[in-house]
Amino acid sequence: MKSNYGAPKTELNELGRIQDRISFLYLEHARVNRQDSAVTVTDQRGTVFIPSAMVSVLLLGPGVDVTHRAMELIGETGMAVVWVGEHGVRQYAHGRALGHSSRFLEQQAKLVSNRRTRVAVARKMYQMRFPKEDVSKLTMQQLRGKEGARVRRVYLEQSKKTNVPWDRREYKVDSFDSSTPINKALTAAHQALYGLSCSVIVALGASPGLGFVHTGHDMSFVYDFADLYKAKYSIPVAFEMTAKHGNNDIVDWTRRGMRDVFANGKLVVQMVRDLKSLLDIDDDIPAETMHLWDDRQGLQKFGVQYHEFDDEDDEN
Structure with missing residues (x-):
């Protein structure tokens, strides 16, 4: 019309x-x-x-x-x-x-529902953090330990670079203001990164809740995805803002710092590429698709008036 x-x-x-x-x-x-x-x-x-x-x-x-x-x-x-x-x-x-396609969601659900493919995607995420090493034979426990050591090393490197004292990561949900300035800044920076990660995930039609490493939360995949970028973006911004501003409106300054990092758009483009790679999605995605599911004949045309037929015809 x-x-x-x-x-x-x-x-x-x-x-x-x-x-x-x-x-x-x-x-x-x-x-x-x-x-x-x-x-x-x-x-x-x-x-x-x-x-x-x-x-x-x-x-x-x-x-x-x-x-x-x-x-x-x-x-x-x-x-x-x-x-x-x-x-x-x-x-x-x-x-x-x-x-307007369920392709990302269906592929994500397929990968996360099978133990072998779920581990494979998780390993792919860890491989992105260790591009010069082979992590294909490591267990999830070994990967978590390796990642923990890497993140601690990043914290120490940023502390040395910015002269911001560092002890440990500490996040108090019920007492945010009692945290140290750097821990406040890290929380604000990570939350900003979660926001951008969630924007990319939902825009492409994937589910924020179907995580491969994190699980049980409606933002599990957001946490998975954002973890790929913390060492390069949110952690350095948090230390830089703390070095410049101390405890003076550190949350606001950190959000502005993350905003400036996002502004050039390069991280968004990288996230789109990475999400497609993690879920094995190629670039040629139709603008809109609709089919009818059939347990015997596979996908059937949508918008066609089908006619009733008997069991004999069904067998032929």
């Missing part, structure tokens, strides 16, 4: 393929509206037009107002939407996943 407002709804075969789209677009302090088949973004500098079918994920930061018509177009053209803090330091909510 033709819409009474703007251009007609875009057909699936007219949409840009995911690998041809811009990956993530972050907006803040702006009004998002629609004109024909374009999303318009207006702030104090003026208005820009964004071809909605050419953007994969829209990250809506603080101060963004979105009209109903804009969300209608965004939904029609397969753009995922995630509501975040500044540059992804928080993940508040998300709309429909990118691609």
Whole structure:
């Protein structure tokens, strides 16, 4: 049916393929509206037009107002939407996943439900932390010990580099203010990293709760995924901010530091590549797929009127 407002709804075969789209677009302090088949973004500098079918994920930061018509177009053209803090330091909510496909979720569930493949993915995660070593023969217990030693070494290296005293990692849920400045900073930095990790996971259609190393929590996979980047991003930022600001608004300074790290977008792009690699997903993902499941004949066409047949026909 033709819409009474703007251009007609875009057909699936007219949409840009995911690998041809811009990956993530972050907006803040702006009004998002629609004109024909374009999303318009207006702030104090003026208005820009964004071809909605050419953007994969829209990250809506603080101060963004979105009209109903804009969300209608965004939904029609397969753009995922995630509501975040500044540059992804928080993940508040998300709309429909990118691609309208269950491929990531099904693959993740398949891998995590089998002991052999679950261990294989976990080893792949640890291999990313030890690129020059072969961890394929190590048990999960050995991998945890090896990772623990690596993280302790990173803490000590950053302490020496920044002259911030370091004893041990200490996180008090019920008494955050009693922690040392560096432990406060580490908590804030890690939480910001969790926010960005969750944004990428849900935008691609995977589940935050189906973890391979962590388990039993609705954010288990977020913790798995974020752990890949702590040594390079959140730990150095926490020590750097503590060295500069001590205990003076250290949480706010740390969040700003993580925001600046996220701002160039390179980490988001890396996360997308890494998530696809971990789950063995190639780049050629259809914009939208729907099939009917059959226990004998595999996937069958959706949208076809099937007719009743007897058991004899079924056997032939």
